Amino acid sequence: DADVTQTPRNRITKTGKRIMLECSQTKGHDRMYWYRQDPGLGLQLIYYSFDVKDINKGEISDGYSVSRQAQAKFSLSLESAIPNQTALYFCATSGDRGGPLGYTFGSGTRLTVV
Amino acid sequence: GEDVEQSLFLSVREGDSSVINCTYTDSSSTYLYWYKQEPGAGLQLLTYIFSNMDMKQDQRLTVLLNKKDKHLSLRIADTQTGDSAIYFCAEGAYNDYKLSFGAGTTVTVRA
Numbered sequence A: 001d002a003d004v005t006q007t008p009r010n011r012i013t014k015t016g017k018r019i020m021l022e023c024s025q026t027k028g029h030d031r032m033y034w035y036r037q038d039p040g041l042g043l044q045l046i047y048y049s050f051d052v053k054d055i056n057k058g059e060i061s062d063g064y065s066v067s068r069q070a071q072a073k074f075s076l077s078l079e080s081a082i083p084n085q086t087a088l089y090f091c092a093t094s095g096d097r098g099g100p101l102g103y104t105f106g107s108g109t110r111l112t113v114v
Numbered sequence B: 001g002e003d004v005e006q007s008l009f010l011s012v013r014e015g016d017s018s019v020i021n022c023t024y025t026d027s028s029s030t031y032l033y034w035y036k037q038e039p040g041a042g043l044q045l046l047t048y049i050f051s052n053m054d055m056k057q058d059q060r061l062t063v064l065l066n067k068k069d070k071h072l073s074l075r076i077a078d079t080q081t082g083d084s085a086i087y088f089c090a091e092g093a094y095n096d097y098k099l100s101f102g103a104g105t106t107v108t109v110r111a
Helices: none
Strands: A004-007 A010-013 A019-025 A031-038 A042-051 A054-057 A064-070 A073-078 A087-094 A109-113 B004-006 B009-013 B018-024 B031-037 B043-050 B055-058 B061-066 B071-076 B085-092 B105-110
Touching (some): A004 A087, A010 A019, A019 A031, A019 A109, A031 A064, A031 A073, A042 A064, A073 A087, B004 B085, B009 B018, B018 B085, B018 B105, B043 B055, B043 B071, B071 B085
Parallel strands (some): B009 B105
Antiparallel strands (some): A019 A073, A031 A042, A031 A087, A042 A054, A064 A073, B018 B071, B031 B043
8 A cells, every 4th residue: 555645536626616635644654745736836835734733834725724634644625626726736744854755745636627 | 836946848869868957046955856756646756965965876867966056957877768757856954844846847758
């Protein structure tokens, strides 16, 4: 099994719908992140969580919310999806410190809002 | 990310060397990374270099760091079709949670 699992892998949803993207990890890491990838823009940080009770906004949090249900689970919600939220979404984890081996990424969720 | 810049596309012939360039602005960066993203997959750490080094070699990969100019490059020797992917440059500090990513360079290997 993958260390970081994202579900669903692909999703098409309509404008105005609420949608939740889920992430679970078996790394035992405290820190979890949600990134958004757009072509030509790289990865932008949406939200991050240092532990279950510590959740922080990233660069582009507007229109998104998160829930850290447990150390291993971090979900991202779009309360009312809009077309410009069409993107590839990545969940990642890291240990208490950074360093070169710190980040583990999931395989991504491709979201299309029509 | 706005602090890390890299060109968007590179086309290279199979067997030639590829060089991907990156510039960054944060002088407090401790580590500089190269991630590879294959189609339909997440980001995979390819290699990294500590900021007090100027070169690191790992099989076909050579990373060069010019700290004065804040310039990082990744050279792939004997480029193969399996090297076709998006390559992301990223920088971060050791005790900082956040990595800053470049926009990614799409490398296309042609026969």
